[in-house]
Amino acid sequence: MTTTTAVSTGVAVRLENVSRRFGDLQALDGLDLDMSPGELVALLGPSGCGKTTALRILAGLEDADSGRILVGGKDIANVPVNRRDMGMVFQAYSLFPHLTAVENVEFGLRLRRQSAAARRRRARDMLDLVGIGTHADHYPQQLSGGQQQRVALARALAIQPQVLLLDEPLSALDAKVRIQLRDEIRRIQLEVGTTTLFVTHDQEEALALADRVGVMRAGRLEQIGSPEDIYRSPATGFVAEFVGLSNRFAGHVKDGGVEVLDTRLPLMNPGAVSSGPATALVRPESVEVTADPAGAGRVVAVSFLGPLSRVTVTLPDDTLVVAQVSSARLADLPPGTAVRVTLLPVPVVVSAA
Numbered sequence: 001m002t003t004t005t006a007v008s009t010g011v012a013v014r015l016e017n018v019s020r021r022f023g024d025l026q027a028l029d030g031l032d033l034d035m036s037p038g039e040l041v042a043l044l045g046p047s048g049c050g051k052t053t054a055l056r057i058l059a060g061l062e063d064a065d066s067g068r069i070l071v072g073g074k075d076i077a078n079v080p081v082n083r084r085d086m087g088m089v090f091q092a093y094s095l096f097p098h099l100t101a102v103e104n105v106e107f108g109l110r111l112r113r114q115s116a117a118a119r120r121r122r123a124r125d126m127l128d129l130v131g132i133g134t135h136a137d138h139y140p141q142q143l144s145g146g147q148q149q150r151v152a153l154a155r156a157l158a159i160q161p162q163v164l165l166l167d168e169p170l171s172a173l174d175a176k177v178r179i180q181l182r183d184e185i186r187r188i189q190l191e192v193g194t195t196t197l198f199v200t201h202d203q204e205e206a207l208a209l210a211d212r213v214g215v216m217r218a219g220r221l222e223q224i225g226s227p228e229d230i231y232r233s234p235a236t237g238f239v240a241e242f243v244g245l246s247n248r249f250a251g252h253v254k255d256g257g258v259e260v261l262d263t264r265l266p267l268m269n270p271g272a273v274s275s276g277p278a279t280a281l282v283r284p285e286s287v288e289v290t291a292d293p294a295g296a297g298r299v300v301a302v303s304f305l306g307p308l309s310r311v312t313v314t315l316p317d318d319t320l321v322v323a324q325v326s327s328a329r330l331a332d333l334p335p336g337t338a339v340r341v342t343l344l345p346v347p348v349v350v351s352a353a
């Protein structure tokens, strides 16, 4: 989806060289992260890379061993959780079962000195904002998972937090609701303009939602950038493989390029391998397959995915190559077809073979 961003300049949140160890395990290892006011940053990475720990340290639910956490320029190390002014939504629905939707939202407002009527009004406004105003008097067990997460979001936003923290808030929902709510979260976040950290292991979710995606590996940021940067210009092999699908080809690096399948491709990360054998990571959309009786490849599988589909081809050395093709061309490429495989001369990421 297309989004307009409400990000302004300056730093709203800064994690500076933050480390945290659990026993022998270094969960965070000198993590640095800056977030601009109004920005939505998604932390993306494999299980165990430290995403949740980073979020919990920012929330004050976990202490850092070292490093600094600044919100609005102030070090918040000694500020307890309930005074950090952060709204949180977690994966598991965390609503009170004995309170209605509107009472759940009001609950977070109790600590604020407001009249009961003002609290009720604000809670109802928040439920309207998240599109569930008509369910204000329902109890959690009368609501679907997606509706419960909307209430949790309304509750997190009701206090007008400085920072919104979302930890896998969509992962318990089924695919269709997940996409709907994902788009809604972005709409609402742009509307309220709250600086937001969104933790997920789902790359599509991160790319679709975020102003910037931070890819984490082993307790630090491997790369942070716009969704397009992360996808089109991955800084390392890890990012290229973790975000999106890549073909792995044996190639040879020489004079600042890599030779793959008789094509010379420019390098995205020229420093990674100076010369010699290397693995080149090539996106399916950079692979072209053409039916050709003299071609060395054979189509082995076809996956219809809507307007664009995937065709898997095997080469004589048993390399499997996945290409993205327009679905209109599938009729010419049934399994068994002999094909020629060519690569578009776009920059690729290489790693040592």
Ligand SMILES: Nc1ncnc2c1ncn2[C@@H]1O[C@H](COP(=O)(O)OP(=O)(O)OP(=O)(O)O)[C@@H](O)[C@H]1O
Pocket (backbone or CB within 6 Å): 022, 025, 027, 045, 046, 047, 048, 049, 050, 051, 052, 053, 054, 201
């Ligand atoms: N309280 C704890 N005690 C011991 N180990 C912990 C604790 N919290 C986290 N860890 C470990 O620290 C590492 C980082 O955990 P964290 O939950 O931050 O990862 P994550 O990237 O969010 O992963 P996931 O997507 O699986 O939640 C993991 O190996 C985890 O087992």
